[in-house]
Amino acid sequence: MARAFLERKGVAEARLEGELLVAHALGLDRLKLFMQLDRPVDGAEIDRARDLLVRRGKREPLAYITGEREFYGRPFKVGPGVLIPRPETELLVDEARRVAAELGERELRVADLGTGSGCIAITLALELTLAKVTAFELSPAAILCAQRNAELLGARIEIVEGDGLETLAARAPFDLIVSNPPYVMRSEAATLAPEVREHEPELALFAPERDGDFWARALLERSRSWLAPGGTLLLELGHQQGARVLALAGALGWRASLARDLAGHGRVLCARL
Numbered sequence: 001m002a003r004a005f006l007e008r009k010g011v012a013e014a015r016l017e018g019e020l021l022v023a024h025a026l027g028l029d030r031l032k033l034f035m036q037l038d039r040p041v042d043g044a045e046i047d048r049a050r051d052l053l054v055r056r057g058k059r060e061p062l063a064y065i066t067g068e069r070e071f072y073g074r075p076f077k078v079g080p081g082v083l084i085p086r087p088e089t090e091l092l093v094d095e096a097r098r099v100a101a102e103l104g105e106r107e108l109r110v111a112d113l114g115t116g117s118g119c120i121a122i123t124l125a126l127e128l129t130l131a132k133v134t135a136f137e138l139s140p141a142a143i144l145c146a147q148r149n150a151e152l153l154g155a156r157i158e159i160v161e162g163d164g165l166e167t168l169a170a171r172a173p174f175d176l177i178v179s180n181p182p183y184v185m186r187s188e189a190a191t192l193a194p195e196v197r198e199h200e201p202e203l204a205l206f207a208p209e210r211d212g213d214f215w216a217r218a219l220l221e222r223s224r225s226w227l228a229p230g231g232t233l234l235l236e237l238g239h240q241q242g243a244r245v246l247a248l249a250g251a252l253g254w255r256a257s258l259a260r261d262l263a264g265h266g267r268v269l270c271a272r273l
């Protein structure tokens, strides 16, 4: 019934999400739901499950309804006003770990610009135990969320509120600057799924000044003095941005390369001076 309802509403993974939502309404995980198929369900639980399914039917993102999304194997709290961590961003974390390994075992100063839920900064703080991670964010809702995630996951990060470019400049230098900046063009809004377009924060999605490369350009132009000698800038890019941003980095004198996702798109720019 849950599956058929969500299918009618256009939810792609209707069966899986229906099961997850029913399990959430019963206070179980999906595995326990299957192990307790004979468990009697009371009226309040049915009402709760129905409410959650109706919300999902209105295309509210699953992660906002359950309040959580997994990133790099850890649960991150999320809610309205905060971008839901994406699996592709794990590639940025992989690259940061690779660069950190090259730099060797030492206290690395790491900056995460536009931290959102804190998924990148917290993961790096937990994976790179010697790193000193500073997260920069403009949105008060995201800052609260990142603070909560850091506490729940036991990560020590510093969170700095304000415009990322100004605050980062004031705290520099860093050995590693990472960012998953907003890179969607407003003209592309109609192509986004309703879950994204109607529910996720505009500040996290859309590039400023109608320029999808705004943040890549700003960081490539301005961050050279914010990096310590041997430092690296790592940027997540949209799947059509790679070649353009790589050329820009080269023209501005960076030694740059792209890490590719499984579909072969260059999704992370790695730039060194």
Ligand SMILES: C[S@@+](CC[C@H](N)C(=O)[O-])C[C@H]1O[C@@H](n2cnc3c(N)ncnc32)[C@H](O)[C@@H]1O
Binding pocket: 083, 084, 085, 086, 089, 113, 114, 115, 116, 117, 118, 119, 120, 136, 137, 138, 139, 142, 162, 163, 164, 165, 180, 181, 182, 183, 203, 204, 205
């Ligand atoms: C694409 S989201 C990335 C969030 C998170 N790092 C992730 O990967 O899931 C971009 C983030 O940048 C923040 N942001 C946008 N403009 C900013 C600015 N001028 N200064 C600091 N943060 C900004 C947004 O609020 C949002 O949290």
